[in-house]
Amino acid sequence: MISYASGIEPVYYERNLTNSWKTILFSSPSIRIIRKENTFSRWMVNIMGLKAEGAAQGFTVLGGLVLTVIGLQMLVGGINTFLGGSVNALIDVLIAIALLLMVALSYDACGFINWKVRKSGGLLAIFGLSSIFIVLRNVSFDLVSWLLNAGTLAGFMILIAGILLVARS
Numbered sequence: 001m002i003s004y005a006s007g008i009e010p011v012y013y014e015r016n017l018t019n020s021w022k023t024i025l026f027s028s029p030s031i032r033i034i035r036k037e038n039t040f041s042r043w044m045v046n047i048m049g050l051k052a053e054g055a056a057q058g059f060t061v062l063g064g065l066v067l068t069v070i071g072l073q074m075l076v077g078g079i080n081t082f083l084g085g086s087v088n089a090l091i092d093v094l095i096a097i098a099l100l101l102m103v104a105l106s107y108d109a110c111g112f113i114n115w116k117v118r119k120s121g122g123l124l125a126i127f128g129l130s131s132i133f134i135v136l137r138n139v140s141f142d143l144v145s146w147l148l149n150a151g152t153l154a155g156f157m158i159l160i161a162g163i164l165l166v167a168r169s
Contacts, residue, residue, distance in 0.1 A: 052168040053111075056161035060110040060124065063157035064103045067131055070151045071099040095134055102131045106158050110165075121165025128159030 078092030104115065106127045111119040133139060135151035146152040 052164050056121070056124070056164040056168075057110050057112065059157040059161035059164070060106055060112070063128070063154035063161070064106055066150055066154035067099060067103045067135075067158075070135065070154070071096050071103065074099065095137070099131060099134045102127050102134065106131070110161065119165070121162045121168070123162070124165055125159050125162025128155050128157070128162055131155035131158060 074092055074096035078089045078096055081089035082093060104113075105117060106124060107113050108115045108117045109120050109124040109127060117123055132146060132152045132155035135149065135155060136145075146156050
């Protein structure tokens with residue numbers, strides 16, 4: 001191979017182990033610019049899909065942990081208030097159980113566990129949106145208020161994870 005004083009080699013072709021040709025557009029000791037003929041675009045789509053899936057799973061885990069803590073706090077507070085004599089606290093207990101169920105279904109829709117739902121970005125986004133409404137207890141599309149509350153921020157993270165999985169496919 002011809003080597004120049006600057007370390008730049010001429011353009012050449014080489015074959016991979018998978019028998020696909022690569023065009024070496026530029027090569028130096030530290031930088032190589034390569035164009036693959038057949039498989040590069042499919043390979044990059046697979047890599048980006050894996051990164052989007054990993055980010056979605058990370059968002060789901062973090063949001064689910066926060067929502068689990070909030071759901072357990074709501075459950076304990078609702079049971080204590082119900083045992084104190086307030087029948088309205090039974091609604092808090094049911095809402096806390098619904099929130100914990102949303103977290104479990106979010107983990108299932110993200111692909112961590114195989115329980116009831118297959119991996120689905122759309123369902124994950126719906127579970128995130130419904131957990132936001134469970135924590136807020138009213139229908140409000142004010143994004144600033146969603147970001148100021150820890151529970152709604154966690155639900156928003158699950159919503160973003162669902163959008164990432166939908167955008168990946």
